[in-house]
Amino acid sequence: MSNGNFVSILDSSLRDGAQGEGISFSLQDKISIVKALDNLGVSYIEAGNPSSNPKDAEFFKKAKSLSLNNAKLVSFGSTRRKGVSCATDEAVNALLAAETPVVSVFGKSWLAQVKKILHVTPEENLDMIRETVAFLTERGRTVLFDAEHFFDGWKQNGEYALKTLEAAVEGGASIVTLCDTKGGAMPLDVYEPVFTVVRRLVRKTEIGIHTHNDAGLAVANSLMAIHAGASHVQGTMLGFGERSGNANLSTIIANLELKLGYKCLPDGRISDLTPVCRKIAEITNISLDQGMPYIGMNAFAHKAGMHTDAVLKDSTAYEHIDPAAVGNNRVILISEVTGRSAIIEKLHSTFPEITKESPVAAKIVSRIKAMEKDGYQFEGAEGSFNLLARKILGKYKPFFSLQYYKVIGEQHVEENPATSFAQIKISVNGETTITAGEGLGPVHALDVALRSALEKFYPVVRTMRLTDFKVRVLDSKDATAAKVRVLVESTDGINMWTTVGVSTDLIEASWIALVDSFEYKLSVSS
């Protein structure tokens, strides 16, 4: 039964989410995600379909020894096949064998599908639902019934769709979930059927909602169902899933808890939403959409001059919630449209002596503006930004000076693959050194050569390595003579920094970004 303002959450990242393109979990991934979700405090974790996937069956075997604090594990499968008893149906027995406290059973609520796909009479479909739910309930399982295609069924034959729910309730289902399987429902199409179902089944079962994002409305449709009386939401924490994905639970939980007065998680857990979601993205090996509501890197990032001034004056003007409420942070981006005060704010956070009034502030701002006109972009290139400021502030002492570099790329048909060589000459405190490097491309070769030159003088560069490399062609209409901007991301195992270079020459642009990366590391280490 619905308990006041509590909405139970079922995360299906490991089951429905695993249908998403490029998503594939190892057994260890699954266990790590279960732990992360349990920690956050969702009510149910739907972790697989033991009959359709041998890896899932193995997972459930392993999962028996897991002790969870908040969540209950759920195995997922279909109603029994036509013409057999539950006791002899392999898939139903696989659900029992999974030994999860909760079982989710899906069945058809769209009459057209009952005939076309299952090839059974409407009555046998109701029997299949009732008997399967009852079979599992009698064996001690809490049973959730997923009414597949409920909203399509509602349009075709609402009375029959309701009967499928009632069959599940007769079997003893604890929650009956209405699914927008195709993800095409509009918000107002969701409200009314849910409202009718809630009234019809009140005090007999809880009503849940399961939506997909094919019309960009999975979150909104889930909220509309809650407004209509549902008290259970299914989705995936990061919204991944087949096609356009499942309902994004991180967004739904934040909306329900912070905007609409519902409770979904144990007290205080909402402030872990961002770190838990980023951990799940890490384990799943997907790059999280930077703009993802509430939890994305840029969810509270501000770029525009006008806006950032206002945000700094009064954060309630451009932030719908305090980022800390979900464990996220405000970010001020530096860009061509950034106002002076945002740049100064950013400088101030690293060099507290710089204020709006410092004459050097104006100098830095105008230098940045000039470089931006030249194609530079310091947003996301904090390393270069910091280095530039140091140089203008007189806080930078050159570590080396370049005499020349030379890069040779060669392809002889007899040889494979093509090779690149670099030769550089630098001097450090009057001492000159020439080194060479070979690499998988010109930038790689330059990296190898520069690193080997600098290591002699600054052993600390051994701790750093490049982790990412991006090329953006500016004004690409000039084709091969166009300007390029290169971003290089580096790490020393503890910190990460990004640097930028711009030139019409790809090699020079890469070189500039590369040198900035080494200089940044040397600056902050000395």
Add this chain to the structure above:
Amino acid sequence: MSNGNFVSILDSSLRDGAQGEGISFSLQDKISIVKALDNLGVSYIEAGNPSSNPKDAEFFKKAKSLSLNNAKLVSFGSTRRKGVSCATDEAVNALLAAETPVVSVFGKSWLAQVKKILHVTPEENLDMIRETVAFLTERGRTVLFDAEHFFDGWKQNGEYALKTLEAAVEGGASIVTLCDTKGGAMPLDVYEPVFTVVRRLVRKTEIGIHTHNDAGLAVANSLMAIHAGASHVQGTMLGFGERSGNANLSTIIANLELKLGYKCLPDGRISDLTPVCRKIAEITNISLDQGMPYIGMNAFAHKAGMHTDAVLKDSTAYEHIDPAAVGNNRVILISEVTGRSAIIEKLHSTFPEITKESPVAAKIVSRIKAMEKDGYQFEGAEGSFNLLARKILGKYKPFFSLQYYKVIGEQHVEENPATSFAQIKISVNGETTITAGEGLGPVHALDVALRSALEKFYPVVRTMRLTDFKVRVLDSKDATAAKVRVLVESTDGINMWTTVGVSTDLIEASWIALVDSFEYKLSVSS
């Protein structure tokens, strides 16, 4: 006035969208996007803020010569400053100087902000709105008024928020747009105020909606406003924008036209939605979210299993619309069957003799699959696709063979800028030639050298030139040793073709694409 079921669309990709992280448009990018949007048929294109950004002012100067078929260009700016007249306000004059037929003026509707940020009396704010709109209207502009923070203002002091709209109407605003500036509104928070405003201002002006996606509800909130009587929607075609982005217009247009019975675009244009959106993503150089509703690569992708069988039996079971309605395609993942027939379909259109049964078809498909595994992508590289098919079909006779190329990039500190040289040796019908080229970068130098070698034998290459050059880093976690994919776009003044190269070596990848471009031209000319 609202015209039956027509909803006008304002795309702000070039203005509000440019606030998004990592988004930066060149002048040429802006013009290309304006043309793409006009082609699709949106009503308004908000292209910049001429007073805040010198690049925008330059754009509007250039844009005067553009002749658009469907859309009207809009310049954007704020109401006059306090205590000055419109005639002496620089920003207002910059709006006039932009010489766009339509001007969008934003002003404050949230009383708290009027006091805290503008430091003016509530009455002066109303004067600022009324006078600015009137000043521009009197000078022949169609004026749209954007009521910033309208929904926050509504909560604090609804009467005052309404007065700001009335001031704009008194000034002659054609459309008054209610903005959820912070993006935090819930769907039911949008419906009621919009409904009230529509009733209050009916027959005096049109009502628009402008939402942000901070709560994952920008699309839903736009639809709720339409349900409440609004007839104008603002957003960005791909949903990019500051923080979590603006309302995604591609999703909204598809929902309104295909689900809710409204019209937003000229007849038949909706079926261009996917190609236009992908073109905008290309120009903006962002990788489109693969699951983006309606237009993403995976919006109609099905992973093998229960669903795909059902999709093949009956597509209405798992597809909320026919993908062709928005110019997209169904994709069956893993199951090679459909990928194969799509490739064959494509081949068949160029080489009609190739059918599903041709043994050569299987050969081409397996070669393409192998290359795709290697990082190639032939979507958008028709030139290379065509050339590859020719080669396997035996319809290609080599025009030249490479002995070697050598590229030298140099930077001596005394010299500026860095220079690149290329030397190549090729043979044509037993005759060998060595040429050299100098360029603004290694690819430019190779282009110059190869062109000069080929011209001796094939004068037709003089008619062609490269028009675009793009670099994508694949698997960028390997940093400078990562694989790169290079796309080269070429034209001979009549046709355009794109070719692709992949390698860990940036120079080699560029070389492959470059050679493909020349070979393609020579193949189709001979």
